[in-house]
Amino acid sequence: MSNQEKIQKLIEENKVESTLKIDSTDEDSIRALQNVLNSIGFGGELEWPEYGADGIYGQRCTSAVKAFIQKNNLPGNGEVVTKEIAKTMLDREEIVDELRHLHNAAAGNKVERYYYRGSSHAIAVVAVQTLLHELGYDEELKWETYGADGDYGRSTTAAVKAFAEKEGIENDGAIVTGEIAREMLIKFEDYYGPGWLDFEKEESLHITEKVEYGKTRVYVSGGEDTVRLTKFKKGVYTFGQQAVIDFVHNNRSLLTFLRLTDSQINIMVSVSENEGNLNAVNTWDNCFMTFGMFQWTAGRGSDRGELPALLKKIKDVNIPAFEKYFARHGLDIVQTGSISGYFTLNGIKLATPADKTMLRGPEWSFYFWKAGQDPIIQAIEIEHALSRIDRFYKAESCKVGEYYIADLITSEYGLALLLDNHVNRPGYIKGCLKKALKETGLSNPENWGTKEELELIDAYLTIRETYGRSPMTDAAKRAEVTKKHLDEGIISAERHSYTFAG
Numbered sequence: 001m002s003n004q005e006k007i008q009k010l011i012e013e014n015k016v017e018s019t020l021k022i023d024s025t026d027e028d029s030i031r032a033l034q035n036v037l038n039s040i041g042f043g044g045e046l047e048w049p050e051y052g053a054d055g056i057y058g059q060r061c062t063s064a065v066k067a068f069i070q071k072n073n074l075p076g077n078g079e080v081v082t083k084e085i086a087k088t089m090l091d092r093e094e095i096v097d098e099l100r101h102l103h104n105a106a107a108g109n110k111v112e113r114y115y116y117r118g119s120s121h122a123i124a125v126v127a128v129q130t131l132l133h134e135l136g137y138d139e140e141l142k143w144e145t146y147g148a149d150g151d152y153g154r155s156t157t158a159a160v161k162a163f164a165e166k167e168g169i170e171n172d173g174a175i176v177t178g179e180i181a182r183e184m185l186i187k188f189e190d191y192y193g194p195g196w197l198d199f200e201k202e203e204s205l206h207i208t209e210k211v212e213y214g215k216t217r218v219y220v221s222g223g224e225d226t227v228r229l230t231k232f233k234k235g236v237y238t239f240g241q242q243a244v245i246d247f248v249h250n251n252r253s254l255l256t257f258l259r260l261t262d263s264q265i266n267i268m269v270s271v272s273e274n275e276g277n278l279n280a281v282n283t284w285d286n287c288f289m290t291f292g293m294f295q296w297t298a299g300r301g302s303d304r305g306e307l308p309a310l311l312k313k314i315k316d317v318n319i320p321a322f323e324k325y326f327a328r329h330g331l332d333i334v335q336t337g338s339i340s341g342y343f344t345l346n347g348i349k350l351a352t353p354a355d356k357t358m359l360r361g362p363e364w365s366f367y368f369w370k371a372g373q374d375p376i377i378q379a380i381e382i383e384h385a386l387s388r389i390d391r392f393y394k395a396e397s398c399k400v401g402e403y404y405i406a407d408l409i410t411s412e413y414g415l416a417l418l419l420d421n422h423v424n425r426p427g428y429i430k431g432c433l434k435k436a437l438k439e440t441g442l443s444n445p446e447n448w449g450t451k452e453e454l455e456l457i458d459a460y461l462t463i464r465e466t467y468g469r470s471p472m473t474d475a476a477k478r479a480e481v482t483k484k485h486l487d488e489g490i491i492s493a494e495r496h497s498y499t500f501a502g
Contacts, residue, residue, distance in 0.1 A: 004032075004093065041197075044193065045066075046063075063078060074088060098128075105319065121316070123317050129149070205222045206220070243278070244272030263498050308340065311326060312336045326367070326371070335349075392430075425468065449495055461479050
């Protein structure tokens with residue numbers, strides 16, 4: 001149960017005032033209170049670096065609660081948390097990430113890069129919509145109908161325009177300017193403590209090794225989280241436990257924020273069983289660090305890696321998440337595009353094997369593993385995984401004769417098979433399809449129906465099992481997994497059933 005859930009439960013059970021008070025013995029509930037107070041900026045009063053969430057409602061906790069109620073014009077002396085105080089505290093904590101996102105964008109002069117009509121930065125747009133909702137612009141937002149949907153369209157434009165007019169700023173609402181962002185932040189900042197911009201304080205990691213059933217286990221603990229890693233060769237690994245298919249089933253709406261169509265989401269469901277978990281980590285092989293469902297890597301030797309490109313996307317979509325899990329530990333990216341790049345650690349580019357070896361430490365496995373449990377990071381992983389289709393679907397370099405792959409394969413079933421192939425043997429797709437075309441004698445795909453596409457797919461599946469010097473791993477078995485989702489009606493084999501945004 002999260003800190004917020006613990007306090008909410010006390011509110012619902014009318015136990016706030018009897019539990020969150022000076023000299024209370026309910027340490028678990030008090031720790032939840034202290035964590036929330038620290039999150040909204042009152043770590044100074046709590047003397048957080050020294051004491052953290054110690055579960056003691058004494059002088060420090062009293063001072064933090066008192067500072068909060070004074071900031072929020074509530075009655076009380078800090079010795080007891082009333083239901084009103086608790087509710088207000090949770091309301092403030094609920095939007096602090098959105099405030100941080102807007103503040104960081106304003107501080108980096110990036111407001112207009114994220115917040116504009118038609119913006120593709122859906123999660124950034126959610127932040128602005130949430131703050132406008134808190135400021136009372138529900139009518140303009142059509143909040144009851146749309147909520148925070150990540151779509152900067154007519155309603156959000158109307159709300160931004162109304163806010164600007166009220167603040168005496170000339171703006172048609174189609175873009176959030178730096179001036180609007182600053183005025184919006186001013187409305188909230190007085191409710192928070194001076195440390196509200198700080199992300200979670202650096203937790204002290206505790207690392208222990210144990211030999212269990214003939215294997216060396218490495219336990220890394222930080223805060224309330226502990227991961228068990230297995231030592232192997234030069235590093236460690238964990239398979240993780242956050243399954244892609246579970247996330248998709250439980251967080252479909254979050255994926256729509258990232259402009260994923262139902263068709264794309266269904267394809268990911270069908271591919272996910274062949275891939276790793278969202279918080280899987282491995283530091284033992286020659287890629288130094290691999291992470292996530294597609295096991296993106298830091299790159300072999302001095303090569304670029306795909307993992308920095310994933311972190312670039314996280315940084316572009318959600319700055320607070322990037323800073324919370326990576327930047328605060330000194331990790332950043334450089335010379336990184338949408339496909340590959342390099343890490344920097346405390347300003348030093350990790351471009352050589354000696355430099356990249358630093359990522360083998362168990363602390364980095366913990367940081368990435370923890371990031372992989374965050375729904376925001378998980379959603380970005382899935383969107384990034386699906387963006388792999390762009391590398392081959394309509395690419396000139398992947399044309400099969402005169403045809404784009406997009407001309408040949410247009411079904412969800414076919415795209416799922418190709419994506420699975422691309423993860424395993426990306427260089428083989430073009431050759432396999434070329435050979436399949438030749439064997440089937442098919443041509444003029446503009447005239448094909450589902451029958452012809454399935455004929456090509458069947459030939460392709462047989463070919464890919466033995467194609468190349470190092471054929472696709474478990475090609476037949478992986479194809480069976482994808483076929484299972486076709487048989488269950490999750491994906492379609494109908495021609496032109498694959499749809500994508502834009």
